[in-house]
Amino acid sequence: MNKINANTLERACMNAEIITIGTELLLGQIVDTNAAWLAQRLAALGVNLYYKTTVGDNRERIANAIRLAMQRADVVLTTGGLGPTVDDMTREAIADATGRLLVRDPELVAHITALFRRWGREPSANNLRQADVPEGAQVLPNPIGTAPGLLVEHDGRYVIAMPGVPREMKRMMDEQVAPFLRRLVGEDVVIKIRVLHTVGVGESLIDEQIADLEEGANPTVGLAAHSGQVDVRITARAPNEKQADVMIAQVERVIRKRLGDAIYGADDETLEGVVAQALARFGRGVVIESNTRGEIAARLRAVAPEVVQAAEVVQPEAVSCAEAERWAQDAREAHGAAWALVVLGTAGANEGLYGEQRGETVVALALGEQVHCKALGLGGADEHSLSWVRNRALDVVRRTLLMASP
Amino acid sequence: MNKINANTLERACMNAEIITIGTELLLGQIVDTNAAWLAQRLAALGVNLYYKTTVGDNRERIANAIRLAMQRADVVLTTGGLGPTVDDMTREAIADATGRLLVRDPELVAHITALFRRWGREPSANNLRQADVPEGAQVLPNPIGTAPGLLVEHDGRYVIAMPGVPREMKRMMDEQVAPFLRRLVGEDVVIKIRVLHTVGVGESLIDEQIADLEEGANPTVGLAAHSGQVDVRITARAPNEKQADVMIAQVERVIRKRLGDAIYGADDETLEGVVAQALARFGRGVVIESNTRGEIAARLRAVAPEVVQAAEVVQPEAVSCAEAERWAQDAREAHGAAWALVVLGTAGANEGLYGEQRGETVVALALGEQVHCKALGLGGADEHSLSWVRNRALDVVRRTLLMASP
Numbered sequence: 186m187n188k189i190n191a192n193t194l195e196r197a198c199m200n201a202e203i204i205t206i207g208t209e210l211l212l213g214q215i216v217d218t219n220a221a222w223l224a225q226r227l228a229a230l231g232v233n234l235y236y237k238t239t240v241g242d243n244r245e246r247i248a249n250a251i252r253l254a255m256q257r258a259d260v261v262l263t264t265g266g267l268g269p270t271v272d273d274m275t276r277e278a279i280a281d282a283t284g285r286l287l288v289r290d291p292e293l294v295a296h297i298t299a300l301f302r303r304w305g306r307e308p309s310a311n312n313l314r315q316a317d318v319p320e321g322a323q324v325l326p327n328p329i330g331t332a333p334g335l336l337v338e339h340d341g342r343y344v345i346a347m348p349g350v351p352r353e354m355k356r357m358m359d360e361q362v363a364p365f366l367r368r369l370v371g372e373d374v375v376i377k378i379r380v381l382h383t384v385g386v387g388e389s390l391i392d393e394q395i396a397d398l399e400e401g402a403n404p405t406v407g408l409a410a411h412s413g414q415v416d417v418r419i420t421a422r423a424p425n426e427k428q429a430d431v432m433i434a435q436v437e438r439v440i441r442k443r444l445g446d447a448i449y450g451a452d453d454e455t456l457e458g459v460v461a462q463a464l465a466r467f468g469r470g471v472v473i474e475s476n477t478r479g480e481i482a483a484r485l486r487a488v489a490p491e492v493v494q495a496a497e498v499v500q501p502e503a504v505s506c507a508e509a510e511r512w513a514q515d516a517r518e519a520h521g522a523a524w525a526l527v528v529l530g531t532a533g534a535n536e537g538l539y540g541e542q543r544g545e546t547v548v549a550l551a552l553g554e555q556v557h558c559k560a561l562g563l564g565g566a567d568e569h570s571l572s573w574v575r576n577r578a579l580d581v582v583r584r585t586l587l588m589a590s591p
Numbered sequence: 592m593n594k595i596n597a598n599t600l601e602r603a604c605m606n607a608e609i610i611t612i613g614t615e616l617l618l619g620q621i622v623d624t625n626a627a628w629l630a631q632r633l634a635a636l637g638v639n640l641y642y643k644t645t646v647g648d649n650r651e652r653i654a655n656a657i658r659l660a661m662q663r664a665d666v667v668l669t670t671g672g673l674g675p676t677v678d679d680m681t682r683e684a685i686a687d688a689t690g691r692l693l694v695r696d697p698e699l700v701a702h703i704t705a706l707f708r709r710w711g712r713e714p715s716a717n718n719l720r721q722a723d724v725p726e727g728a729q730v731l732p733n734p735i736g737t738a739p740g741l742l743v744e745h746d747g748r749y750v751i752a753m754p755g756v757p758r759e760m761k762r763m764m765d766e767q768v769a770p771f772l773r774r775l776v777g778e779d780v781v782i783k784i785r786v787l788h789t790v791g792v793g794e795s796l797i798d799e800q801i802a803d804l805e806e807g808a809n810p811t812v813g814l815a816a817h818s819g820q821v822d823v824r825i826t827a828r829a830p831n832e833k834q835a836d837v838m839i840a841q842v843e844r845v846i847r848k849r850l851g852d853a854i855y856g857a858d859d860e861t862l863e864g865v866v867a868q869a870l871a872r873f874g875r876g877v878v879i880e881s882n883t884r885g886e887i888a889a890r891l892r893a894v895a896p897e898v899v900q901a902a903e904v905v906q907p908e909a910v911s912c913a914e915a916e917r918w919a920q921d922a923r924e925a926h927g928a929a930w931a932l933v934v935l936g937t938a939g940a941n942e943g944l945y946g947e948q949r950g951e952t953v954v955a956l957a958l959g960e961q962v963h964c965k966a967l968g969l970g971g972a973d974e975h976s977l978s979w980v981r982n983r984a985l986d987v988v989r990r991t992l993l994m995a996s997p
Contacts, residue, residue: 208813211640212784212826213630216622220645224619234617235652239626239643242813246641253659270798270814271805303949305968311795311802329945329975352975378618389717392676396717399677407614407648408676420618539735543709562711569735569758 199370200233202254206265206275207349208241219264219351226358230366231374231422232260242266247278255282255342260366265349267332269311275346276335280319283339287317290324293333300331325361327353334361343369374422377429381417381440383447384456385580388415394443404436412572413580414456417444449583460579461489463586467552468523469494471516475501476530476546476564477575484575495520501529506558509549513558517551525551528578530564537565538573546574548581557585605776606639608660612671612681613755614647625670625757632764636772637780637828638666648672653684661688661748666772671755673738675717681752682741686725689745693723696730699739706737731767733759740767749775780828783835787823787846789853790862791986794821800849810842818978819986820862823850855989866985867895869992873958874929875900877922881907882936882952882970883981890981901926907935912964915955919964923957931957934984936970943971944979952980954987963991 205220220237227234236257240246247266254261266275280287293316301308315331318324325334325345330353335346345362347354383391388410392399395417398406404421419436423429441448449459464470464485472482472493482496501508509527517525530546537544544564550557559581563574611626626643633640642663646652653672660667672681686693699722707714721737724730731740731751736759741752751768753760789797794816798805801823804812810827825842829835847854855865870876870891878888878899888902907914915933923931936952943950950970956963965987969980 207815208811208826209815209824210627211630211643212634212824213627213632214784214786214824216624216627218622221616221619221622224617226619228618235647235649236656237617237645241641243641250642268814268816269795271802272813306793309795309799311798378620380620389675389715392717393715396677405614407678408674409613409615410674418615418618418620420614539706 198233199231199260199366199374200235200258201227201260201262201366202258203227203234203237204247204250204254204261204263205237205239205349206242206247206263207239208243208272210239210265211241219349219354222351222355223262223264223358226363227262227366228376228378228420230363231370231376232366242272242274244274244277244281247274248281251278251282251344255339255344259342260369261342261344262362263344263346264354267315267334267346267348269309269315269331271311273314276314276317276319279322279335279337279344279346283319283337283344285319285321285337288320289313290316290318293318293324296326296333297331325357327357329353329356336365373424375424375426375429377421377423377426377433379419379433379437380452381419381437381444381448382414382450382454382456383417383444384414384449384576384583386415386444386447391415391417391444391447395440398436398439401436404432406436406440412569413576417448446584446587449580455488456576456579456583457484458488460583460586461485461492463583464524465489465492466591467586467589468591470522470524470526471520472496472526472528473499473512473516474526474528475499475504476532476566477528477571477578480571481526481528481575481578484579494522499529504529504531504545504547504564506547506549506560509547510551510556510558513549513551513556523553526582527551528574530561530574532564532566534566537567537570538563540565540567540570544570546578548578550582550585552585552589555589559585604639605637605666605772605780606641606664607633607666607668607772608664609633609640609643610653610656610660610667610669611643611645611755612648612653612669613645614649614678616645616671617647625755625760628757628761629668629670629764632769633668633772634782634784634826636769637776637782638772648678648680650680650684650687653680654687657684657688657750661745661750664748666749666751666775668768669750669752670760673721673740673752673754675715675721675737677717679720682720682723682725685728685741685743685750685752689725689743689750691725691727691743694726695719696722696724699724699730702739703737731763733763735759735762742771779830781830781832781835783827783829783832783839785825785839785843786858787825787843787850787854788820788856788860788862789823789850790820790855790982790989792821792850792853797821797823797850797853801846804842804845807842810838812842812846818975819982823854852990852993855986861894862982862985862989863890864894866989866992867891867898869989870930871895871898872997873992873995874997876928876930876932877926878902878932878934879905879918879922880932880934881905881910882938882972883934883977883984886977887932887934887981887984890985900928905935910935910937910951910953910970912953912955912966915953916957916962916964919955919957919962929959932988933957934980936967936980938970938972940972943973943976944969946971946973946976950976952984954984956988956991958991958995961995965991 332348421432738754827838919933
C-alpha cells in the first residue's frame with residue numbers, strides 16, 4: 186500500500202518542522218488546528234519539533250520558509266497550497282527551494298482525468314496543475330481529494346507536502362507519512378506526556394519546589410497556569426512506551442512527594458470530576474451559591490448529573506462562615522441530603538484579583554452532622570476572579586473530603 | 592495613560608511578525624488562538640503579516656526566532672514566556688537577540704511586591720524575575736496580571752513582548768500596542784476584508800473565471816473551498832476605510848458579473864440563512880429528508896426557527912424525481928403548508944465523492960401548486976459527501992426561489 190521509499194537512516198534524535206501555508210491563516214480568518222494536530226502526532230512518534238511557521242500563499246516566502254526549515258530540521262512537513270487555483274503555490278515553492286524543475290506526472294494526469302470524468306466533467310487546465318511535481322518527487326496518493334501529497338528528498342533532508350484540508354491531511358499523515366517517519370527514526374523512539382494537575386498553590390511556589398526538575402533534559406518538566414490551577418507536564422523520550430512510562434513514574438514520584446495534596450489528578454481528570462466522585466461516596470447533596478452564579482453546581486452536574494439533587498443561587502445578607510454554616514446545615518436537613526455545599530461571596534465591581542479590594546468568599550460543607558467552613562479571601566465580579574473563586578471553592582471541598590470518610 | 596514612546600516613523604507599508612512561545616504549543620496540547628487573534632488585529636491596523644513562528648520554552652531558539660524576525664520585519668510581536676517560572680525565557684531571549692543585559696527594574700519590583708502583599712504574601716525570588724527587563728526596554732504595564740510586557744527598540748526595529756494568557760495579551764494589545772502601531776504606521780492605513788460566498792461551482796472553475804484578479808497586488812483576491820462552497824476573499828489596503836470600501840466594491844462588481852448567481856451572500860451570511868429568508872417570504876413549510884439525516888431541517892431551524900413547521904426523516908423505497916415530487920405535493924397539502932422540501936438520496940457505503948459509485952440525491956420543492964425537482968448525481972454515507980449533498984440541496988432551493996415570486 187505504502188508508496189514511500191526511503192533509505193532507513195536511523196536517527197537517534199530526529200527534528201521536524203511544520204510549515205502551514207495559507208493567507209487565511211495570516212489574516213486570522215481560521216485558527217491553525219492542523220499544526221496542533223500534527224504536533225501531537227510528531228510527539229507520539231518521538232520526533233522533536235522545535236519550530237513551526239506559517240506563511241501566506243506567496244511562492245517566494247513559502248520557498249524561503251522551506252529553505253530555512255531544511256537548515257534546521259531533518260524533515261519539513263507542509264500543509265496547504267496544493268489545490269488547483271493560481272494561489273496554490275506549494276508545488277512551485279518546493280521546486281524553487283530544492284533547485285528542481287516542475288514536471289507533469291502522467292499517472293497523476295490519468296488519475297485526475299478519471300476522477301473528473303466520473304463526475305461528468307473534463308479537468309480544466311488548472312485542475313491539471315495538481316499533476317505537476319518537483320522532478321524526482323514521490324507522489325503521496327490522496328484517496329479522498331484531488332490534491333496529491335509530495336515527498337522530496339534533498340541533501341539528506343525530506344520535504345513532505347500534505348493538503349490543507351484537515352481530513353485529507355490527517356489521513357495522509359496517519360496512513361503514509363507517519364509510517365515513513367517511524368521507519369526513519371528506526372521505530373525505536375516514543376515521546377510520552379503526562380500532566381499532573383494542581384490547585385490552590387501559586388505557579389511560582391510550585392516552580393520553586395520543582396525548579397531542579399524543570400532543568401532536566403529527559404524527561405522535561407514544564408508548568409502551565411490556569412486560574413488557580415497549575416499543570417505540571419512531564420515529557421519523556423524513550424525507545425519504547427514501557428521505558429517512557431518508567432522514566433515518567435520516577436519523576437512523578439518526586440513531584441508528588443514535593444507537591445503532596447496540591448495534586449488532585451492527572452491527564453484527563455478534572456477538578457469537578459474528582460470532587461463529584463468524592464462527594465458521590467457520601468450520597469446526593471445540595472449546592473447553594475451566590476457570587477459563583479450557579480456554575481459550581483453546573484460543573485458538578487456536567488460530570489455527574491445524579492450527585493446534585495438540588496441547586497440554588499441566592500443573595501446572602503452577610504458573607505461569613507457563621508452564615509454559610511447555618512445555611513449548609515439547614516439545607517442539608519431540609520432536603521434530607523447527605524451533604525450540602527454553600528458558597529457565599531461578595532461581588533463588588535472594585536473587588537477581585539486585580540481590584541482595589543480583594544473581597545471575600547466563604548465555603549461551607551455540611552457532611553452529616555458535621556460542618557466545615559473556610560474563608561478564601563477573594564471575591565469580585567469579573568470572570569477571571571470568579572474562575573479562581575470557583576476552582577478554590579471546589580478545592581476546599583476536595584481537601585475537606587480528603588480528611589473525611591463516608 | 593499610554594506609556595509607549597516612539598519616534599513616529601511613518602512607514603507606508605509596515606511588516607510585522609508574530610512569535611508565539613510555549614512548549615505546550617509545539618506538543619499540540621493547545622491550539623494557538625492568540626496568533627489568529629493577533630493576526631486579525633494586525634490586518635485591521637493595516638500592518639502586513641508575512642510569517643508567524645512558534646517556538647518552545649528554549650532561550651536559544653526563542654532568541655534565534657527573534658533575530659530572524661528582526662531581519663524580515665519592522666515589528667516583532669511575541670506572546671508567552673513572561674511568567675515567573677524557570678521555563679519562562681522570553682526576557683532573557685530578547686536580551687540575547689538584541690545584545691543587551693537584563694536589569695532589575697525597581698518600579699516593577701515595587702509593583703510586584705505591593706501586589707503580593709495585598710494577597711498576604713511576599714514575592715518569591717522567582718516572582719521577582721518578572722521585574723527583570725532588557726536594558727533600555729520600555730515596560731508595558733499589565734493591569735490584570737503579574738507579567739508586564741516589554742518594548743525594545745533595536746536598530747530601527749521593535750520587539751514587543753506580551754503575556755501568553757489570552758485575556759492579558761488582548762488587553763495589552765488593544766490598550767497599548769495597537770495605539771503604538773497605529774502611530775508607527777502614521778494612522779493612515781487600514782486593511783479591509785470582504786468575503787463573497789459561492790455554492791454549486793467548483794473551485795477550479797471559479798479560479799478560471801477570476802484568475803487575473805487573483806494576481807492583483809491590492810486588492811488581493813484569494814479562494815477557499817468548503818464542501819461544495821467556495822469563498823472568494825477580497826483584501827484591500829487603503830489610507831482609510833472609505834477608500835478601502837471603494838477598492839473592494841470595484842473588484843466585487845467584476846467578480847459578481849463573472850460569477851453571477853453562484854454568489855449567494857457575503858461576509859457573515861450563510862447558505863441556510865439566505866435560503867431560510869427566501870422560504871420565509873412564501874410562508875411556513877415542511878422538510879422531509881432521507882440521507883441528509885434531518886440536518887437540512889436543523890440548519891434551517893437554527894437560523895429561522897419559525898420557518899419549518901414540521902420535519903421528518905424517512906427511508907424512501909426509490910430515489911427518483913417522480914417519487915420526491917409526489918411526496919412534496921402530498922406533504923404540502925397534508926400540512927396546509929406554503930411549501931414542502933423533499934430530499935431523498937442513496938446512502939451506500941461505497942458511494943460518494945471518492946467512492947466507487949457516485950450515488951444519487953433528488954431535491955423536490957413544492958411551492959403552492961407548482962413542484963420543481965433536480966437530481967444531484969451524488970449520494971453516500973460519509974460525512975464529507977453528505978456535507979456536499981446538504982449544501983447542494985440548499986443551493987437547489989435557493990436557485991429555484993430566485994426564479995419564483997411569492
